[in-house]
Amino acid sequence: MSSTxxxxxxxxxxxxxEKPVMALAGIGEVLGKRLEEKGFDKAYVVLxxxxxxxxxxxxxRDWLKDTCGANVKQQGDCYGCLRExxxxxx
Amino acid sequence: MPVFVEDPAQFSKQRxxxxxVANNVVLPDGESKKQVYLELYLKHVSTKGxxxxxxxxxxxxxxNGAEDPSVQEEEEDEAEEExxxxxxxxxxxxxxxxxxxxxxxxxxxxxxxxxxxxxRVLYERKLRRLLDPATQPDQNGTDEADQYSxxxxxxxxxxxxxxxxxxxxxxxxxxxxTGSRRGQLGSRQVRMRSSDDENYYYxxxxxxxxxxxxxxxxxxxxxxTRDGEPHGKHKGGSDRPVAVSPYRSLEGSRVTPPFASISxxxxxxxxVEEGSFCxxxxxxxxxxxxxxxxxxLESKSPHSSSRAAPESRSSRKPWDREQADVRxxxxxxxxxxxxxxxxxxxxxxxxxxxxxxTDVLTEMFPDxxxxxxxxxxxxxxPIKGAAGRPVQYKYPDAPxxxxxxxxxxxxxxxxxxxxxxxLVFLGVAALLYLIYGAMEDSLGSPFAALIDNLxxxxxxxxxxxxxxxxxxxxxxxxxxxx
Numbered sequence: 001m002s003s004t005x006x007x008x009x010x011x012x013x014x015x016x017x018e019k020p021v022m023a024l025a026g027i028g029e030v031l032g033k034r035l036e037e038k039g040f041d042k043a044y045v046v047l048x049x050x051x052x053x054x055x056x057x058x059x060x061r062d063w064l065k066d067t068c069g070a071n072v073k074q075q076g077d078c079y080g081c082l083r084e085x086x087x088x089x090x
Numbered sequence: 091m092p093v094f095v096e097d098p099a100q101f102s103k104q105r106x107x108x109x110x111v112a113n114n115v116v117l118p119d120g121e122s123k124k125q126v127y128l129e130l131y132l133k134h135v136s137t138k139g140x141x142x143x144x145x146x147x148x149x150x151x152x153x154n155g156a157e158d159p160s161v162q163e164e165e166e167d168e169a170e171e172e173x174x175x176x177x178x179x180x181x182x183x184x185x186x187x188x189x190x191x192x193x194x195x196x197x198x199x200x201x202x203x204x205x206x207x208x209x210r211v212l213y214e215r216k217l218r219r220l221l222d223p224a225t226q227p228d229q230n231g232t233d234e235a236d237q238y239s240x241x242x243x244x245x246x247x248x249x250x251x252x253x254x255x256x257x258x259x260x261x262x263x264x265x266x267x268t269g270s271r272r273g274q275l276g277s278r279q280v281r282m283r284s285s286d287d288e289n290y291y292y293x294x295x296x297x298x299x300x301x302x303x304x305x306x307x308x309x310x311x312x313x314x315t316r317d318g319e320p321h322g323k324h325k326g327g328s329d330r331p332v333a334v335s336p337y338r339s340l341e342g343s344r345v346t347p348p349f350a351s352i353s354x355x356x357x358x359x360x361x362v363e364e365g366s367f368c369x370x371x372x373x374x375x376x377x378x379x380x381x382x383x384x385x386x387l388e389s390k391s392p393h394s395s396s397r398a399a400p401e402s403r404s405s406r407k408p409w410d411r412e413q414a415d416v417r418x419x420x421x422x423x424x425x426x427x428x429x430x431x432x433x434x435x436x437x438x439x440x441x442x443x444x445x446x447x448t449d450v451l452t453e454m455f456p457d458x459x460x461x462x463x464x465x466x467x468x469x470x471x472p473i474k475g476a477a478g479r480p481v482q483y484k485y486p487d488a489p490x491x492x493x494x495x496x497x498x499x500x501x502x503x504x505x506x507x508x509x510x511x512x513l514v515f516l517g518v519a520a521l522l523y524l525i526y527g528a529m530e531d532s533l534g535s536p537f538a539a540l541i542d543n544l545x546x547x548x549x550x551x552x553x554x555x556x557x558x559x560x561x562x563x564x565x566x567x568x569x570x571x572x
Contacts, residue, residue, distance in 0.1 A: 037102065038102045049208055052203060052206060058216075059209070059213075062216075063208075066212075
């Protein structure tokens, strides 16, 4: 990733707390809606899924695509953001 | 996806269940896959049927059951039957228990995490992909994207809607790549890659020999094997696997039984074999490192070919060739002696090159593991104070400074040495004295003039009173005369 988005930086900068799922990089309004519809309303729920997949990129991408139809870039953004968050806060 | 809300394939499993229950459809007992619910939903609830599949659904269908990956155009027509196929295909996997699924994955070399409701689908899919990677088209090209991109896609990817179709094109390559990532085909992949590297390497290495080759073709019509040899090297493709093995055996810098694994078609070995008999000492070989003008070679070779017997030519020719090769090694391979691309069993060459280069390199970079090609792609290190550095690396125990410099440095430990202090003091004193003296002189002269004037004036003033006496006496004398 040559440069990270502002959203990514914001998310990675601090503990996620009670941030909504749309605070994740790569998850915009549309994908956020879809995720919320499936019960993933907070970022930490997605983090839970991310962790239960053992931070596996392929599986997480697959899951994200299945769950909300994220495209490759969105998958990558979300994955990178969560991984980096885990690297610094977990 | 514009019609997301209406698209049943995008519904969650729970929502599908709810919808089914709401429409009085009997649910299949037990937990089953979303696909099952989805099909029930499509059959019973949705009136639109299969014509409104989302792209996600198509991807899944393809991935699960499609036998021909090139049918995306008729996707909508075949969607239903494909789903049937998929249904029958995936039944065995979906009916595994979690533990069985985990065991299956472990058999395939994947260490699965916890298999829970939210992850099971993913693991099922992964297992299916692992079980028959050849028949399954890769989903969506995401695997390649994982592999090759740094998760930042092009803009076109971004602009594309969620549906991304699978290209039916280079399927085996994709399979090989993904397989190697899972460690199944890793070794083969590496081998192929290394041979590719060598293929890449040969043209570089033998380009300078083209001049020799031209000349040799012109002069040596009688030895077809040697003439054909550079061609084979330039093409690189046919004898590439042959080139691998002797090269490998050389790589450990041990001398193998020279021509054991080399086929007869690899004519450079023959050439080298002849070359190893020629009178040739390592010191001579060192001399060849300096560039002899090529016209010298050219002037020599017609002589040998025209009048001499085959023995003399065989002793002369490989000699030239070896000169060219040694020179070339110096130029294009800066790294290690294992890059002697000619699979020479000839001892003198190894004595020439290998000890020199491997010594320094292995000492300087002891932890760099040796690659089969010998080319180490390491990050370029910053060189500070480049002159003294390699020596420091090579002999860490060596005293860094000569005794004289150490002494000087110890002296410099005192801020200013005593003799220097004394010297400086004396110098300053002398300077002050000189200044004082000069000042005295320069001051003295005007004052002296002034003092002289004053003293002259005083003398004049003193001398004037005697004058009247003189005048008086003179007057007395004059008066006495009168």
